[in-house]
Amino acid sequence: MKVFVPLDAAARALGADEVVAALQTEAARRGIELTLVRNGSRGMVWLEPLVEVETPDGRVGFGPMDAASVAQVFDGGPLSLGPVEDLPWMKAQTRLTFARCGVIDPLSVDDYRAHGGCAGLMRALGMDVEGRLAEVTASGLRGRGGAGFPTGIKWRTVAGAVADRKYIVCNADEGDSGTFADRMIMEGDPLSLIEGMVIAGITVGATKGFVYLRSEYPDAIAMMNRAVLVARTAGMLGPSVIGSGLAFDMEIRVGAGAYVCGEETSLLNSLEGKRGVVRAKPPLPALEGFMGKPTVVNNVISLATIPVIFERGAAAYAALGIGRSRGTIPLQIAGNVARGGLFEAAFGMSLGGIVDGLAGGTATGRPVKAVQVGGPLGAYFPRALFDVPFGYEDYAGQGGLIGHAGIVVFDDTADMLAQARFAFEFCAVESCGKCTPCRIGAVRGVETVDRIARGDASAIPLLTDLCDTMKAGSLCALGGFTPYPVLSALTHFPGDFACAREAAE
Numbered sequence: 001m002k003v004f005v006p007l008d009a010a011a012r013a014l015g016a017d018e019v020v021a022a023l024q025t026e027a028a029r030r031g032i033e034l035t036l037v038r039n040g041s042r043g044m045v046w047l048e049p050l051v052e053v054e055t056p057d058g059r060v061g062f063g064p065m066d067a068a069s070v071a072q073v074f075d076g077g078p079l080s081l082g083p084v085e086d087l088p089w090m091k092a093q094t095r096l097t098f099a100r101c102g103v104i105d106p107l108s109v110d111d112y113r114a115h116g117g118c119a120g121l122m123r124a125l126g127m128d129v130e131g132r133l134a135e136v137t138a139s140g141l142r143g144r145g146g147a148g149f150p151t152g153i154k155w156r157t158v159a160g161a162v163a164d165r166k167y168i169v170c171n172a173d174e175g176d177s178g179t180f181a182d183r184m185i186m187e188g189d190p191l192s193l194i195e196g197m198v199i200a201g202i203t204v205g206a207t208k209g210f211v212y213l214r215s216e217y218p219d220a221i222a223m224m225n226r227a228v229l230v231a232r233t234a235g236m237l238g239p240s241v242i243g244s245g246l247a248f249d250m251e252i253r254v255g256a257g258a259y260v261c262g263e264e265t266s267l268l269n270s271l272e273g274k275r276g277v278v279r280a281k282p283p284l285p286a287l288e289g290f291m292g293k294p295t296v297v298n299n300v301i302s303l304a305t306i307p308v309i310f311e312r313g314a315a316a317y318a319a320l321g322i323g324r325s326r327g328t329i330p331l332q333i334a335g336n337v338a339r340g341g342l343f344e345a346a347f348g349m350s351l352g353g354i355v356d357g358l359a360g361g362t363a364t365g366r367p368v369k370a371v372q373v374g375g376p377l378g379a380y381f382p383r384a385l386f387d388v389p390f391g392y393e394d395y396a397g398q399g400g401l402i403g404h405a406g407i408v409v410f411d412d413t414a415d416m417l418a419q420a421r422f423a424f425e426f427c428a429v430e431s432c433g434k435c436t437p438c439r440i441g442a443v444r445g446v447e448t449v450d451r452i453a454r455g456d457a458s459a460i461p462l463l464t465d466l467c468d469t470m471k472a473g474s475l476c477a478l479g480g481f482t483p484y485p486v487l488s489a490l491t492h493f494p495g496d497f498a499c500a501r502e503a504a505e
Contacts, residue, residue, distance in 0.1 A: 001032050002054040003073065006102065008041035008187050009219045010180070015066055016049035022067035023051070030074065040188015042102035043342030044089050047081070050102075058083045089343065089358070094320065096308045096328050097301060098344045101188035107226055109234040112191045118236070120310030124199045125244050132203040133159060136306070138314035140326025145171060145182075145262075145299025145404050146477065148325075148392040154296060157286040158204040161294035168200045168209035169271065169290055169297045172224075173255055173262040175214060176375030178334040178406035182300035184342055186213075186220040189304070190227035191236070194250070196303035198241055199310060200296055201248035209250035210290070211300075212267050215257050224252045259430040263476040264297040266432060277432040278476040299404075301330060321347035325391035325402075335372075335408035336362045352386030355409055366411035370419075370493065374403030376426050377481035379488035380416065399488055401481065416493035420463075421449040423485040427478060438479025441470040445486070452497060460497065463490065 005011075005020050020036060027034035042050060047063035051073055061081040062073050072079050084090060104111040112118070124132055137152025158166060170193065174182040185193055197209045213221050228250060231237045239247045258276045260266045265279035268290050289295025305327065309317045318326045325347035331354060334340050338360035355361070355371055362368055370380040379400035381388070388394050392402050410419075424445030433439045445466055451459035467483030474480040490497060 001027070002035040002037065004037045004039045004052040004054070004059065006041045006049060006188075007038035007106075007219070008048070008102075009183060009217070010045050011041055011048040011050070012219070014048045014064065018067040019049050019051065019065050019070060022070040023073065026070050026074065032074070037105050039104060040101045040106055041184055041342075042084065042090065043098065043184065043344075044087070044339070045341040046339045050081075050084075052084055058085060060084070061087070089339070089341070092358075093344050094328050094346050095344050096312075096317075097192070097305045098185070098189070098330060098342065099308075100192065101184055104189065106188055106190055106223060107230050109191070109230060109236075112189075116311060117191055117307070118195060118242070120307030121195050121199055121236070121242065124202065124310045125242060125246070129159060129203060129205075132199070132310075135310060135314045136203070139309045139317045140314075140321070140324065141302065141305060141309060141317070142325070142392065143299055144301035144305070144329070145174075146264075148402060151298065151302055154286055154298070155200065155204055157284070158206070158294045158296050161287055163294050165208075165291075165293045166204055166206035167290045167293060167295045168197050168204070168206045168250070169264075169268065169295055170197060170209065170211040170300055170303055171262065171264060171267055171297055172211050172213045172217075172220070172300050173267060174217070174300070174404070175259045175262045176404050176406050178372075178408040179332050179375060179404045180334075181330040181332050181342055181404070183217055183220050185300055185304050186211075186217070187223050190224050191231060192304045192307055193224075193300055194227060194231045194236060196306035197250055198236060198248050199306050200298065200303060202241065202244075202246045204294075204296055206296065207247045207249070209248065210271060211250065211252045212261070212271055213252060213254050214261075215254050221252065221254055228252065258432070259426075260432045260476070260478055263478065266476065267297070268295070275432075277434045278478075280475060322389055322391045323347075323393055325393070329390065329402070329405050331358075331390075332404070332406045333359045333409070334406065336364055336411050337409045338363050347389070347391045349390045350387050351381055351390065351407075352383075354390070354407060355386070359407075359409065362409060362411045364411050364413075366413065368409060369412040369414050370410045370416065370489075372408045372410070372419075372485065373406070374401040374481075374484075375406050377423060377478070377484055378403055378406075379484040380410075380419065380492060381488070382492040384492070399491070400484065416489040416496040417449065417453060420486045420489040421446060421453075423482055424449060427482040431478060432476075435473065435475045435479060437470045437473035438476075438482070441466055441473075441479065442482060445470075445482070449486075460490070
């Protein structure tokens with residue numbers, strides 16, 4: 001009997017390890033030989049721990065499972081979900097980057113190859129550098145962890161730079177609240193990230209790569225370190241990648257847990273052993289990055305998507321999405337929702353379809369008041385904007401950002417004045433202090449919001465002016481994005497700022 005139980009951090013937090021122990025005990029009591037595979041998560045967090053049993057007709061799920069209910073895995077029962085692939089959440093997705101996540105043993109190269117792994121790398125090895133660059137550019141892939149900069153342009157810049165050494169740096173410092181896609185890939189399909197970094201390396205002429213991981217992800221750190229060893233043994237890494245004669249190797253580095261190190265230049269400083277503070281640009285990291293050498297800095301999801309593009313072809317990938325937002329995006333649904341988790345789909349879904357349809361509305365049953373997209377510094381979208389298509393330019397046109405595609409839902413009890421204050425407070429705590437608008441502006445922002453809360457209406461225009469100053473004068477996204485939640489709260493939820501207006505009247 002073959003059974004799959006996730007080792008994903010979310011599943012473990014919900015009791016997956018205890019379920020494994022109980023399954024082993026129950027199987028031994030029944031005299032059943034049990035083959036246990038610790039896979040990644042399918043992304044249906046409300047069903048974790050999700051136990052799957054291999055049958056002739058496919059894998060059948062049971063969840064959310066607990067140690068006291070494991071007999072149902074053998075006998076059936078109310079926790080039986082039927083074939084996992086037939087669940088509405090799974091059937092509605094376009095799973096490309098996450099196609100293997102929750103399906104395979106994360107550390108089995110044989111399993112990885114059996115499900116399409118290394119096909120992209122083998123095709124890339126059969127192309128010349130210009131062909132690889134053209135493929136990434138034609139796919140329309142953009143950064144999946146920040147402002148959405150075109151990946152092909154960044155790679156071409158590094159490829160064209162003249163230097164004795166170049167590097168690939170994976171930004172795995174997933175610090176935005178409500179985001180977990182990077183972690184899920186690293187814990188559930190780490191070899192896809194490694195394969196993407198290898199393709200990046202052989203394309204731009206880099207022979208060394210680093211994954212910069214935040215210390216708060218111990219499971220992902222352990223998995224990535226083991227995956228590097230497995231990949232090296234399999235010939236995916238080393239002096240001759242898959243016998244090609246092209247060298248590429250990599251290692252895992254752990255940060256100390258500063259939010260600002262999610263910004264690429266702060267990350268590079270930390271990677272070099274320096275204080276994590278933002279660097280002025282120019283020079284760009286693509287020309288003078290890690291140790292002053294040309295460096296590709298990409299997010300986990302960007303790099304893990306590269307093998308898909310080379311396996312399926314740039315045209316097939318670019319055929320998905322809307323406008324300049326091509327391919328798929330891993331929607332990370334969290335906050336006050338009935339069904340939270342990761343859902344991979346082509347760009348273009350409406351926020352209403354995501355929140356009301358996929359997430360099933362709020363867990364409390366109360367009306368949805370606001371949805372914050374793009375992390376703690378993303379804009380708050382009211383229901384009036386729920387028809388806006390999920391795309392980079394579409395959200396920018398509404399004063400928002402896609403960012404890491406984290407979606408946090410709030411019901412009608414949320415106080416948007418308090419949320420605006422939190423944005424400033426968060427920035428004040430996490431600012432590296434490099435630039436004045438961020439260092440000083442965030443502190444003044446907290447004070448200004450507090451004045452409004454005390455009924456000082458004259459502070460409202462000051463708040464708007466302060467946001468404009470921060471956006472214009474900050475060197476990195478931290479201070480530049482802080483105005484997004486503040487201005488959107490002020491614009492879309494004026495009733496929560498009524499205390500000051502009423503006091504003035």
